[in-house]
Amino acid sequence: MYAQDGDATALEIMRQIHQAPVVQPIKARAEGTLNKMDAESIGRASLLLGAGRQKSDDAIDFAVGISGLKKIGETVVKDEPLMFAHARSQSSLDAVLPMLESAAVVE
Secondary structure, three states: OEEOOEEOHHHHHHHHHOOOOEEEEEEOOOOEEEEEEOHHHHHHHHHHHHHOOOOOOOOOOOOOEEEOOOOOOOEEOOOOEEEEEEEOOHHHHHHHHHHHHHHEEEO
């Protein structure tokens, strides 16, 4: 429970406080092996969702971003989640979906 004098329950509290209202899986379009995950596209999508700063005075939204990414080399089946996008609104999610969908290459 305590590591390096830290309280791990603080992470659970943060998880409860910072929950995105919109969470959507980004699914594999085909069966195969996950050969590529474009980190730049995923990072840009996270930034646009609000998980980072575009300007130094921008606030960071700890509830949004990308989670649960599959690892390169994993075998996936069609419609299996490759990652999960967390957003404040459906419109902000819709704006980054093309980036996320093209970021993962399954062959």
